[in-house]
Amino acid sequence: MTTLCRTCFRVIPEKTTPDGEPVRLHRCPACRSPRLVRHPELLDLSIAHMDCDAFYAAVEKRDNPELLSKPVIMAYDAPRSVVSTCCYIARMSGVRSAMPLYKAKKLCPDGVIVTPRMAVYSEVSKAIHTLFQKLTPSIEPLSLDEAYLDLSGTEKLHGRSPAQSMMWLAAEIRKTIGITVSVGLSYNKYLAKLASDLDKPDGFAVIGRQEAVKFLAPRPVSDIWGVGKALNQKLARDGISTIGQLQHREERDLVARYGQMGSQLFHLSRGQDKRRVTPRQKAKSISAETTFATDTSDMDILLARLWPLCEKVSARLKASDKAGSTITLKLKTGDFKTLTRSHTLPRPTQLAETLYQLVKPVLEKEAVNKKFRLIGIGVSSFGKREDADAPDLLDRDSGKRKTIESAIDQVRQKFGTEAIGKGRSLPRKK
Structure with a gap:
């Protein structure tokens, strides 16, 4: 058994009783910290998954100490809005990501609704990724707040094991950044990600080779990567609710019943995952979308959600120093059919107002006699930043739009996202 101290990173020698039984330590002998991790394979595992704890809310609490003891709910406070994420205090009341905001308010009436500041979170994410680079070049980001890291072969470079790193x-x-993260360590990506959810927040959990099959057996099949709601229901109809039940099935039988996914069920249920940690290529598009609590054709509701999506995409473009010329509107109908409509501008843009004015007439045309459950907007075909939103002699308002939006951005950077906004961002009264 190996024991590591999470505070001073020391390997703590095991002690035994006169009878040869291991003595379980409760504090580090060197620094007296109780933050100890024990596992027989702790020094042999090198695939890690790191997940920031309630990332958006954590950054807001860091920047505004008055929120520290309050239930923070991250959402655009508008009709049909949904929760982006929330802090752990709010989760104690039952609030969850993707929950309709009106429901979250009922569950947690004392919750503080905070508008997401995507540009700020992007900068924090960049700072975290700079720290990643000090450990390994094998980094696979999954989002702003989580990533896989492969630390194989880094022991000699850093003079410490992957676990210590x-x-x-x-x-x-x-x-240095002022937030906490949870780490999962294992021998493949699937188990590393599963481990990072075991000890939240500010956790460190390990799943080793010797225990994997036994550990997985009692867990629900929904814990398997790739098992969504529909497949979970199909497995339940077939009498399969735990991973252990899959461990007793032959691969050919699972493939015959569930197609290619059957092979994945077979291998992952046994802790086998051949996927490598692959550094992600540069993003080819930046997008944002939201799902409505109920399908709607109400144009006021659709437009009320379109504008914050345009602002969110614009903020991400500006934070990543990108500009794009192809604008895509995404709509999903109540029967799950997806519609996309794209338009390419002569020059790239970063402006939320340009996105909104371009997409609005397209949305008004498509929404006739149709109800939608999802709306999204994306920007692609990235061009040179210096070419973005250049003055257009044929569009006299182009320069005005850029000036106004730049002024709004400056005020928000100084006083916060809610300090200023356009009238269309206010809740509409019926």
């Missing part, structure tokens, strides 16, 4: 990373993020 991840403990250093978590401590460095807490010290």
Whole structure:
């Protein structure tokens, strides 16, 4: 058995009783910290998954200490809005991501609704990724707040095991960035990600080779990567609710019943995952979307959700120093049919107002006699940043739009996202 201290990163020698039984320590002998991790394979595992704890809410609490003890709900406070994420205090009341905001308010009436500041979160994410680079080049980001890291072969470089490096990373993020993260360590991506959910927040969990099959057996099949709501229901109809039940099935039988996914069910249920940690290529598009609590054809509701999506995409473009010329509207109908409509501008843009004015007439045309459950907007075909939103002699308002939006951005950077906004961002009264 190996024991590591999460505070000073030391390997703690095992002690035994006169009878040869291991003595379980409760504090590090060197620094007296109780933050100990024990596992027989702790020094042999090198695939990690790191997940920031309630990322958006954590950044808001860091920047505004008055929120520290309050239930924070991240959402655009508008009709039919949904929760982006929430802090752990709000989760105690039953609030969850993707929940309709009106429901979250009922569950947590004392919740503080905070509008997401995507540009700020993007900068924090960049700072975290800079720390990643100090450990390994094998980084696979999944989103702003989570990533896989492969630390194989880094022991000689850093003079410490991958487990110790991840403990250093978590401590460095807490010290320099001011938020906490949870780490999962294993021998493949599937189990590393599963482990990072076991000990939240500010956790460090390990799943080793020897225990994997036994550990997985009692867990629900929904824990398997790729098992969504529909497949989960199909497995339930077939009498399969736990991963252990899959462990007793032959691969050919699972493939015959569930197609290609059957092979994935067979291998993952046994802790087998051949996927490598693959550094992600540069993003080819930036997008945002939202799902309505109920299908709607109400144009006021659709437009009320379109504008914050345009602002969100615009903020991400500006934060990543990108500009794009192809604008895509995405709509999903009540019967799950997806419609996309794209338009390419002569010059790339970063402006929320340009996105909104371009997409609005397209939405008004498509929404006739149709109800939608999802709306989204995306920008692609990235061009040179310096070419973005250049003055257009044929569009006299182009320069005005850029000036107004730049002024709004400056005010928000100084006083916060809610300090200023356009009239269309206000809740509509019926």
